[in-house]
Amino acid sequence: MSTTLEDITSKLWAMANELRGNMDASEYKNYILAFMFYRYLSEHQMEYLEKNDVLDIRDGQTIDEAYAEQAVGEDMSDYLEDISAYLGYAIEPQDTWASLIGKIDGNRIVPSDYQAIFDDFEKYASLNKEAARDFRGVFSDVNLGDSRLGANTNDRAKSLNRIVKLIDGVEFRDEHGRDVLGGIYEYLIGMFAANAGKKGGEFYTPHEVSQVLARLVTNGVSADDGTFSVYDPACGSGSLLLTVQDELPGGERPGIVKFFGQELNTTGLRTFSWRLNERILCSVKRSVVVPWSCISPLI
Template sequence: MNKQQLAAKIWESANKMRSKIEANEYKDYILGFIFYKFLSDKEVQFLKKNEWTDEYIVDLNEDDAESVQMVRQNIGYFIAYDGLFSTWIAKGMDFTASDVTDAISAFNRNINPHHKKVFEGIFKTLETGLSKLGETSGARTKAIRDLIYLIKDIPMDGRQDYDVLGFIYEYLISNFAANAGKKAGEFYTPHEVSLLMSEIVAHHLKGRSAIKIYDPTSGSG
């Protein structure tokens, strides 16, 4: 999937959420589900590299303390089979919004203590904000199902010649949230400008064995 195709996929995902939430909130939901897919796929890839078959993965649950510990030690978190993104997709019409809340709750309690600073709270929007996606449980389920079905084809295998997550983040910020923080003095810096600034600084500092950078306004850049 090239950047143009990915941009179209993100736009379609955002379009599904139109009228449900503010445009500047799109990124929080879309990125949340995309990153959960990334972590879910990463765990499956790790297991398969360690000779776990699909049949074994189906039996993966929190009661298997040895497997939970092994996964947490190696990738920093654990997701049971029922909480995998691919399992949500496989459920089809049996998928419900509660599958997400249950999975996020389980994810939070299965973070490796040494990785708390990395993973704790990263899915806060999915924990507390799903009610915005529909007035009823059925409406929320449909909204989430539509969204994850769009997201499921986004490549997360690292085979692309560009940073997929980085591109998604920049696309969402530039198209839907660029104006959100201006009242607070926050501004989105286009990728091309950031790249030029980096090249200028790198040229100026070339040849130095060590450099120090102080930028209190770096934000997410």
Template sequence: MITSGEIKSRLWDGATELRGSMDASRYKDYMLGLMFYKFLSDKTLETFRNTAGLGRISESELVEEYTQNREELGEELDKMIQQALGYFVAPEYLYQKWIKDINTGDFEVQKVTDSLNNFEKTIAVTGDSDDFKGLFSSSTLDLTDTALGSNLNERNKSIKALINLFADLDMVALQKSDVLGDAYEYLIGQFAMESGKKAGEFYTPRQVSEIMAQIAAKNSNIQSIYDPTVGSGSLLLTVGKHLSKEVQKDLSYYGQEKNTATYNLTRMNLLLHGVRPEKMTVRNADTLSHDWPEDPSQANVGVQFDAVVITHHTHSRIGIKLA
């Protein structure tokens, strides 16, 4: 299997080559968004494999089996996968279908747009559905953006190159070995360095995160942690890593983020690190004007958290100074 160092080097070299003159803070949304969609597709296929009791077969054979079974079982299969994951990716919208179309010369950017739009329709109607809604909204992943190319042919070329960057990566296996989450965090950090001042919108430097995490983790009985300006979610995850494995299993992550693109990045980052949907609650809101909602079981009482961590970079943009 590819090592953590190899995947980090490969992905960042690819990002540097492919993004051209596009601002790093903007290109990250496309790269990390499509990387996450590959993860969703791979999780769907793995869940189908387990549900169908299939052994080790090639990915192309697995896609074919999934397609045939869905034709036969329809909504019954959809619901089985949806119940396990909270969503499903239909065979015709799999990341693997994009790759096949690229290889056969049938690829069109519109097919990617259709796939991302369709994902919204496959989310289970549960209390955790907000963890997936709007992840690929056009406000953050606009595939008609001229920054990807001045015309349709150039945009097709840019998106194809980005899709191929993740084509042979088994995201499920990489997640199980913690390589995927590490690589995602690495890319976020690299994009932050490239973005300069804009990095404050989504990234807390690792050294700062480590110090804050060590302080917060001194309380070994933490069951919930909240970041009012959550950014990419890296600070929450760093605190989690400093807790025991047993505590991590039941740790609940809470966060608020004003910027919609960064809010989407937060949810993707937590899910890629194996945080279960029922253990994460992230809101797209401005903490200064909309504080965390009251405890639904106690009127006029705010929700209580075992630990709260925050960096103040967002306040400086609106003229608030912290002593």
């Protein structure tokens, strides 16, 4: 089966468009992007646990199974504190992406599980005082009670299950084994913006417009000029800021660009944070999400 970025994104968009029903694209994106972000955070945590030998994994045992087996009782708080200290957030065993998929496949999911997952995430993210503000309200745009998801709580849970299974079925690597998650996210943002009409402009600047502006602000800059700072007072999903980095001579060097932005919409901030991390450009002290000193809410 072909797994080019184009194949992956077109299939994902077709399925997402079919699932959203009568929901506006600018609203449905909150569910798709939020669960993609949650999957990313969960799998990133599992990679941390495995690569750092935090768990004793038996032959034939998955990292998620080992985590669920060992992070129990009083030991669980120790694991969560360790994870939060390193990543800035922590997800307990029953809330991992693999656990969520297992509940759905085993018909063990209950409507309250989704709210519990997001509540637990925010609670455990507060263990790291330095990073607590980074994650506060990061999933607040996800309206789990929206009647367009279903007439009652059970129907809404089924709709959320379908979204989660859609995200779980996405292959984040192409046929050559390259990570294409950033490309998938970029594609979805553009498609949601195009289908949202005027509302799309709230979170996405067309790439062509971003390129023109980026070339203007980087005109005359040389690769030897040192650190370059760029600020967008309404940064949305960060398309313009990231394009400045693309156009900047020597901009591919880690830490050469300092991003500053403000945004009222937390979905936009979540998106920008993720995209920055995918590029590994903003110096974040042992954290997966860019600190609010770089990106802050518009208050």
